[in-house]
Amino acid sequence: MRHVTSVAGRELRSLFVSPVAYGVLSLFSVLAGIFFILDLAWFEQVLLRYQQYPDQLADFNLNDGLIREFYGSMSIVLLFVIPGITMGTYAAEKTNGTEELLLTSPLTIWDIVLGKFLAGALFISLLVAIVGLFPGLLFAYGGPEIGKTASGLLGLMLTGWIYVAIGGLASAITRSQIIAFLITLVALLILLLIPAVADFGVAGSAPVVADALRYLSTQVHFDPLLNGLIDTADLAYFAVMIGSFLLITKAAVESARWR
């Protein structure tokens, strides 16, 4: 455990001594601001339109009409940001030659894999905290449900953690950061498209496959959290996904030496 925090600490420090972390944090904040304003404008427009329909107006609220949309947009932004953060996780160790230092130090492979994941997960949690500031503002001017707001944020964070685990694996299987970036981006886009494939592609012909695909989709498990529903089955999905990718990453790091 001591080694895990050592590895994580170095990883985070490297992010913060270079301009990368600050660049990502500021650009991410700007994007979050833009999306929040756009979602807010859309929310007001809908609100105006619903003035004539009291039934719809009664169902319309800040959580479903604004925060949900905003979190959804930010999960897409994360999908593009995370490959950039994770691409160097292992690939940079190989090009720096520090892979030899790590693997000849009294560390286990798990120390390395967990340390690196922890660093990525903490950085993503910081990004999600920035996202949380915007709905936080709404509490000053309106009355969103605090539980629903928080559970959506939790879903966003867990989604980000899965992305980090996938990005780490991509980085472990190549020496090139650019290839790691592209693999991660494509993998995350595929993960995003899974529900569509399940619904339109195979639902009619192979319902079992469609169900299996739907279970794999992050979106499907993120949705209940956006609705304020914290189900242990969904939490288990996030844990299983992260655990599986870390396990494969560990095998990939280990096998690199056997070639």
Next chain:
Amino acid sequence: MIEAKGLSKRYGDLVAVNDVSFLVAKGEVVGFLGPNGAGKTTTMRMLTGFLPPTDGTASIDGHDIFGAPIPARRSIGYLPESPPLYPEMSVGSFLEYVARIKDVARSARREAVDRALERTALTEVRRQVIGTLSKGYRQRVGLAQAIVHDPPVLILDEPTAGLDPLQIREIRSLITELTDPSKGEGQQTVILSTHILAEVEAICRRVILINEGRKVVDAPIDELTSGGTTLDEVFTRQIARDSAAEALEGTQGAET
């Protein structure tokens, strides 16, 4: 202190290292010699546990490199062919990190880093970012990370490669100092690889020559040069003889 037992490494049909065995006693400084591509780096990587051997095993300070990898790795200071450095970190924080992952106790860490900086004459660049350092300085940082935890065994892969003559002299005197018993330091056991004969003569008392993955010579330098021959002559002759024997073996194999 260092024991290699029948180390072999094969990549498919290519034999990089073939049945290499040797024993290095505590306090010895052994030069690992051979032409480029002879298998020096591969052998060293197997000794440090970075590369698993196809056959054979090695032990460091009594710990089998695969049976008890953690204590074995704790006893090794390793400078790979290209020094393992994070260009974005400062020299001081990098060494502190290495001390942490090498299991230097928290209370001793600061002192260990200070001492490594002092011994490699890096104290004045402590706060500098590694990426901005010259090649000579980087090589020294590489050496500092190998000695920061004061390991009983040092494995140095071409510690002077690519340096200018002045820097080469500095590194050599540093290695001599590290292994000088009169200095009262931990008396480190050192294996260093090189293809520069003068380097071996300057710092080592014993040489192991490998050619095409096989051990050809393993003897003290005094013994090899006792007849008035230079090391240069000894090695040219040995490598030529070894390659000829290999070629002969090959033709015999083809005939039968």
